[in-house]
Structures are given as C-alpha cells and as structure tokens.
Amino acid sequence: MMLGKALDAAIVVFALASAVFLALRVLPGDPSALILGDQASPLERAALRAKLHLDEPMWLQYARFLKGLVTFDLGESVRRPGASAIGRVLDAATPTAELAGLAVLMGAALGIGAAVLGQGPWLGRRRVWVDRSATALASTPLLAFAPIVTYALAARLRIVPLPGDPEAGFAGLLFASGLLSIPLAAHVARVSRAALDDVARGQFLGVARAKGGSYARMLWLHALPAAIGPIVTVIGAQLGALLGGAVVLERLFERRGLGTLILEAYGARDFPVLEAAVIFTGALFAIVQQLAASAHAAVDPRVGS
Missing domain, CATH: 1.10.287 (Helix Hairpins)
Structure with missing residues (x-):
C-alpha cells in the first residue's frame, strides 16, 4: 500500500x-x-x-x-550566475517549512481544543458560538483579515512585532504562523465537532462515564481518539491551502520563503529558479497529501480495508 x-x-x-x-x-x-x-x-x-x-x-x-x-540539477539561476536553482529553492524552503509547520501545530491544537470546548457542558447554551465562529472564520479569506489583525495588534497596539521585521525573530514567526493557522483551526474545529457528535452516541463513552471518569477525561481519552480519522484527513486536505496561505503571507509581509522566491523569479524571468520552485512546491504538496492519507489509514484501519 x-x-x-x-x-x-x-x-x-x-x-x-x-x-x-x-x-x-x-x-x-x-x-x-x-x-x-x-x-x-x-x-x-x-x-x-x-x-x-x-x-x-x-x-x-x-x-x-x-x-x-x-x-536535482535544473541549472543555474539566470539572475544570480553561479547559484544553483535547486540551491536557491532549498534555501527558501526552510523559512516556509518553519512557517507552515508551526501553523499546522497551532491550527490543529486550536481547532481540536475549540471542538472539545464546544462538545462539553462547560459553555452551556453558548456552545453554539463555537460552531458559528468556526464557520465564519473558515469562510473568511486569509487576505481579508490578516492585514487588519496585523494593523491592530502590531501597528496600533504594538502587542506583537511585525511579521516581516527581520529582527522580530521567533516572535514574528509565531505571529505569522498564528495568522496562517486561523483558517486551518476553523476547519479542524468544524470537522472535529462533527466527528465528536458521531462518536458521542457510542456505548463505550457511557461505560467510561459510569466508571467515574470526568467529562473532560471521557472526551480527551476516549471520544477524541475514536474521532481522529476525519481530523487527520481535514488537516491533510487543508495543507494545500496552507501552502497557498504561506505564499500570500510571505508576499504580504515581505518574509523570505518559497512564496517570495516564486514571485521574484517570475518578475525577474528567472526561468530555472521558477521551474525548480514550482516543481518543488508541487512535489511537497503531493508528498504531504500521501503522508496524510497514510496517517489516516494508520489511525483508522477501516480506510485501508
């Protein structure tokens, strides 16, 4: 397989x-x-x-x-003689991988946490706002809210550094990844909420509660593992949009990465670099999709049957 x-x-x-x-x-x-x-x-x-x-x-x-x-030799950069096209792509891939990787972790954690919060009894009737907020955020383009949030938090209130500031360091990366993780978190929250609703009718959860386990323990240790398959699937399916969002953020905030390199190579007509960057990005997406499918099959044996 x-x-x-x-x-x-x-x-x-x-x-x-x-x-x-x-x-x-x-x-x-x-x-x-x-x-x-x-x-x-x-x-x-x-x-x-x-x-x-x-x-x-x-x-x-x-x-x-x-x-x-x-x-792995697609020639030299036209605009930077002596520089390998693949070398330039690999150099730009590191900050993009850091941005996207941290965004995946944050988006998965925030989405699953929101779903558990909405599934549990702690919010009462206000649980409906978890679903409404997730739906609203999932339908809002990254380019629509990222500049507004950045202006409010970084330029006006100065709570966080500008994501494109070279001196921002990890704080700038964390803020940029947080912006990128919001759409993913919204999709993960919606799918996790639906998956938890499906497994909530299982008798094993009633047994877990009858043994004296708390509601939180029942959700985290029993319900969530049973619902992990669709969650892994939606994370894998959203990775393409995540890479696209990383390109947008890198260009929007002038952060170094694959997105900036592709647009710079296109503007400079640096065909070897453009060729290598597009192929590398597509290969990365294909590999990640297959890894996500394999992870889904590993956590849910019914997929492979």
Missing part, C-alpha cells in the same frame, strides 16, 4: 514537472526575449538560448530536463 501511494505521488510530480517544462517552452514567445527584454541584441539572446539549451531539439531538452530532475 505504501509503495502504491509513493508511486501515485511520483506520477503526480512527474506530470506537474512535465507541464511546467512545456509551459515555459511551448507557449508562444521567445523565452530569451522575455528574460533579456526587447533591447537585447540577437547575439545576447543566442548566448542565453545556448546557456539554457533552448537551441536544442525539444526531445533533447526534455531528456536533459528529466535527467536534471532525477539528479
């Missing part, structure tokens, strides 16, 4: 890489003219086409591309 999932991920990455390759070469227009501009001389364009192997037959370009894909 794991081999099959790995093969599926490899096929997705191969299809994405091939689409990126064709998009940068088959679409109308001369890539060398796009990179150098209309003022470049024919000699300069010819030199660039030779450097990028654009003067070779398409089948040879594709074979060279596949070889580079396997050996």
Whole structure:
C-alpha cells in the first residue's frame, strides 16, 4: 500500500514537472526575449538560448530536463550566475517549512481544543458560538483579515512585532504562523465537532462515564481518539491551502520563503529558479497529501480495508 501511494505521488510530480517544462517552452514567445527584454541584441539572446539549451531539439531538452530532475540539477539561476536553482529553492524552503509547520501545530491544537470546548457542558447554551465562529472564520479569506489583525495588534497596539521585521525573530514567526493557522483551526474545529457528535452516541463513552471518569477525561481519552480519522484527513486536505496561505503571507509581509522566491523569479524571468520552485512546491504538496492519507489509514484501519 505504501509503495502504491509513493508511486501515485511520483506520477503526480512527474506530470506537474512535465507541464511546467512545456509551459515555459511551448507557449508562444521567445523565452530569451522575455528574460533579456526587447533591447537585447540577437547575439545576447543566442548566448542565453545556448546557456539554457533552448537551441536544442525539444526531445533533447526534455531528456536533459528529466535527467536534471532525477539528479536535482535544473541549472543555474539566470539572475544570480553561479547559484544553483535547486540551491536557491532549498534555501527558501526552510523559512516556509518553519512557517507552515508551526501553523499546522497551532491550527490543529486550536481547532481540536475549540471542538472539545464546544462538545462539553462547560459553555452551556453558548456552545453554539463555537460552531458559528468556526464557520465564519473558515469562510473568511486569509487576505481579508490578516492585514487588519496585523494593523491592530502590531501597528496600533504594538502587542506583537511585525511579521516581516527581520529582527522580530521567533516572535514574528509565531505571529505569522498564528495568522496562517486561523483558517486551518476553523476547519479542524468544524470537522472535529462533527466527528465528536458521531462518536458521542457510542456505548463505550457511557461505560467510561459510569466508571467515574470526568467529562473532560471521557472526551480527551476516549471520544477524541475514536474521532481522529476525519481530523487527520481535514488537516491533510487543508495543507494545500496552507501552502497557498504561506505564499500570500510571505508576499504580504515581505518574509523570505518559497512564496517570495516564486514571485521574484517570475518578475525577474528567472526561468530555472521558477521551474525548480514550482516543481518543488508541487512535489511537497503531493508528498504531504500521501503522508496524510497514510496517517489516516494508520489511525483508522477501516480506510485501508
């Protein structure tokens, strides 16, 4: 089963890489003219086409591309001669991984905590506001509330540092990850709440309560493990949106990362870096999706049956 999932991920990455390759070469227009501009001389364009192997037959370009894909060598950056395209992508991936990884942890913790709070008896009739708040936050785009929250907390009240401040350190990362985690937390809260409602009718919970366990103990130790499958699934399904949100936040706050690198490479027409960054991001998404599916199958054997 794991081999099959790995093969599926490899096929997705191969299809994405091939689409990126064709998009940068088959679409109308001369890539060398796009990179150098209309003022470049024919000699300069010819030199660039030779450097990028654009003067070779398409089948040879594709074979060279596949070889580079396997050996992690997609050429050098056009705008930074001597810098490997893959190297630049890996360098930018570290802050993006930190941002997204912390956002996943925060979003999962906040969402599950909100669901348990809404499921328990502690809020009384006010429990309905947990569901309403989660629905409202899940339907609100990140770009709609992130600037407002940042302006209020960082610029006006100065409670938190600006997320794009290089001197903000971990505090800036924590605030940016907190913003990114809000939509994920809302989706996790909704799905967790529904999953807990489904398992609430189970007789094993009544047995746990009859043994003298508290309501909180029953939810955390008995109900939540039984409902973990859908929660893992929604976290995996939202990782694509999370990566997209990381791109938006990095550009919005001028934070270093994959999002900033992709937009900079596009603006500078740095095709090798753009190619490597898009393929790496797609591969990361495919791998994470397969890992999430495997985790779901591990915690819920019914999925694999």
